[in-house]
Amino acid sequence: MMVTSRPTSPYCDDLLEDTYSRDFTINALYYDYGTGDIIDYHGGLHDLRDGNMNTVVTADVKIALDARAILRGLRFAAKYQFALVRNWTRHTKIILMR
Numbered sequence: 001m002m003v004t005s006r007p008t009s010p011y012c013d014d015l016l017e018d019t020y021s022r023d024f025t026i027n028a029l030y031y032d033y034g035t036g037d038i039i040d041y042h043g044g045l046h047d048l049r050d051g052n053m054n055t056v057v058t059a060d061v062k063i064a065l066d067a068r069a070i071l072r073g074l075r076f077a078a079k080y081q082f083a084l085v086r087n088w089t090r091h092t093k094i095i096l097m098r
Contacts, residue, residue, distance in 0.1 A: 023056070024044075026047050027044070029048075042054075051083060052083050052085045053073050053077050053082045054085050055069070
């Protein structure tokens with residue numbers, strides 16, 4: 001599967017493929033109106049419950065594709081008092097030191 005920073009279309013027939021265009025696991029949650037189920041391929045419900053900001057792909061890959069994800073992650077984490085996890089700490093220190 002190819003990971004891209006932006007999907008070629010805002011609509012995708014494959015939900016799993018669409019999740020890779022999302023910044024964070026909590027943004028990659030889907031609701032099935034037919035069954036009432038929440039579809040979660042990357043642990044977004046767990047992260048939402050625990051107050052964690054995780055990227056769908058590794059932070060290194062996400063930031064290489066879209067460096068603005070750092071700012072979106074920091075803003076969201078500050079607004080909702082979520083913790084940045086995985087490799088985010090190293091990347092935010094680099095940005096803040098510049």
